[in-house]
Amino acid sequence: MAKITILGGGSWGIAIAALLHKNGHEITVWSALEAEVEMLREKHEHKMLPGVKLPEDMFFTADDKEAVEGRDLLVMAVASAYTRTTAHRLSSLVVQDQKILNVAKGIEEHTLMTLSEIIEQEIPQADVAVMSGPSHAEEVGRGIPTTIVVGARSKATAEYIQNLFMNEVFRVYISPDVLGMELGGSLKNVVALAAGIADGLGYGDNTKAALITRGIAEIARLGIAMGGKFETFCGLTGIGDLIVTCASMHSRNRRAGILIGQGKSYEEAMAEVQMVVEGVYSAKAAMELAEKYQIQMPIIEQVNKVLFEGTSAAQAVKELMLRDKKVEVLDIPWEN
Ligand SMILES: NC(=O)c1ccc[n+]([C@@H]2O[C@H](COP(=O)([O-])OP(=O)(O)OC[C@H]3O[C@@H](n4cnc5c(N)ncnc54)[C@H](O)[C@@H]3O)[C@@H](O)[C@H]2O)c1
Incomplete structure (x- = not known):
């Protein structure tokens, strides 16, 4: 004992x-x-x-x-x-x-x-x-x-x-991998806000799956640049925690996101959820880290724009969809 x-x-x-x-x-x-x-x-x-x-x-x-x-x-x-x-x-x-x-x-x-x-x-x-x-x-x-x-x-x-x-x-x-665990655990709250915003806009499971998958890709990009291990972001504290936070109504970040997607400010959303919504604070920190380590974090960037710059949620989604065309996984070589 x-x-x-x-x-x-x-x-x-x-x-x-x-x-x-x-x-x-x-x-x-x-x-x-x-x-x-x-x-x-x-x-x-x-x-x-x-x-x-x-x-x-x-x-x-x-x-x-x-x-x-x-x-x-x-x-x-x-x-x-x-x-x-x-x-x-x-x-x-x-x-x-x-x-x-x-x-x-x-x-x-x-x-x-x-x-x-x-x-x-x-x-x-x-x-x-x-x-x-x-x-x-x-x-x-x-x-x-x-x-x-x-x-x-x-x-x-x-x-x-x-x-x-x-x-x-x-x-x-x-x-x-203490650092990788902590980065996965805190940055997922920002993606959960995005998942909630998508729900608040009335979008569906396709959008949710996209945010979870591309969300962990950007969390891992930053996390690895900071010294976290790739495998950690594929594990319980990375993708595991991201899935539960984006999917569950127990998540205060997702619930706040839904209200923001419905047109409320983050202050109004926090008041309604009646709890500190940690993703709001982590969103700012994540953006500063992305700039410091020169990592592209488009989802986290758009969450910041919606929270702090007055961009509408619908406009943020449009900007994500119409970004530069990309290859999904950079490390796989083409045969032709
Ligand atoms: N709730 C969950 O399901 C869960 C699961 C895993 C991790 N977490 C993490 O655990 C942490 C705590 O979560 P929670 O849901 O219990 O949070 P919470 O918002 O209920 O706050 C936890 C406690 O913080 C203390 N606190 C609040 N204001 C304080 C102050 N001014 N000074 C000193 N202490 C103060 C209080 O004891 C309060 O009960 C969060 O970082 C959260 O992300 C929560």
């Missing part, structure tokens, strides 16, 4: 808390939001994850020291906009080589850093790992079979975390 604290008590943090408790571990959930801690203490349930009842022996706290001291693993599940402030706040309490598993997805605007890079910068003494893959909290909370990947710099850390999480409904693979 390990002593584990989940930092951030949102839907993903709570689904993970329930899963790890079922695996026999001692679980504390910490949140910076006092109201969230109160709700969890009183109801043993999160309003964003109805139906997932939390056991009586799960502990909820807003106290930093209680959350961090003596814990074998800290699972960082705060929304990505708060990864840096949370890491900074808790840094002095983390001991040398204490393990931190980041399960959030995003790229920081302006610094263009991944979340594990942010945590390593704020808490250099920590042993940081990441977890990503097609895994909606609503389904993990209901015990629906799910597969996921844990990435870490050392195989021993990855295997340690794999053993904590793995059970008959939660299969965990491991990978050394």
Whole structure:
């Protein structure tokens, strides 16, 4: 049995808390939001994850020291906009080589850093790992079979975390390609916005399949230029997560995209979804990365134009369809 604290008590943090408790571990959930801690203490349930009842022996706290001291693993599940402030706040309490598993997805605007890079910068003494893959909290909370990947710099850390999480409904693979995993996990949110926009315009399955396939092509192009591995983008944290995010109504990015496709601004869409839509922030960061690494990312470029430059969704689709004529796969030679 390990002593584990989940930092951030949102839907993903709570689904993970329930899963790890079922695996026999001692679980504390910490949140910076006092109201969230109160709700969890009183109801043993999160309003964003109805139906997932939390056991009586799960502990909820807003106290930093209680959350961090003596814990074998800290699972960082705060929304990505708060990864840096949370890491900074808790840094002095983390001991040398204490393990931190980041399960959030995003790229920081302006610094263009991944979340594990942010945590390593704020808490250099920590042993940081990441977890990503097609895994909606609503389904993990209901015990629906799910597969996921844990990435870490050392195989021993990855295997340690794999053993904590793995059970008959939660299969965990491991990978050394932390960067590729994180890029796939955050950039797919931008393509999910595009998929939602296409749905909002009333387009069909052909358009969705096109966005998923060409979307992973551009994510992989950028990811490989930055040092990620091609195979990772073909795996659970790449195409796997992209498929689930573009197809599922559990995806807040897709739901926000649908509203934008129907003519709402991204601010109106976020207000209606009632959640932070991380793809909106990652869209800007992705565009900056595309420029920095000189990579063509036409879908992500059009999403940025719709979000921030007033281009209509229909016009953006037309621009994508009428781009320069291309060969699908560049590396296959012609015989004639
Ligand atoms: N929900 C899912 O199904 C799912 C699945 C896989 C990965 N993720 C990723 O996990 C992360 C968390 O997802 P979520 O759905 O639980 O998000 P969420 O929007 O519900 O927020 C998670 C938590 O962040 C914390 N938080 C919010 N505002 C804060 C603040 N001002 N200061 C400090 N902490 C604050 C709160 O504890 C909140 O519950 C995201 O990056 C998401 O992409 C989510």
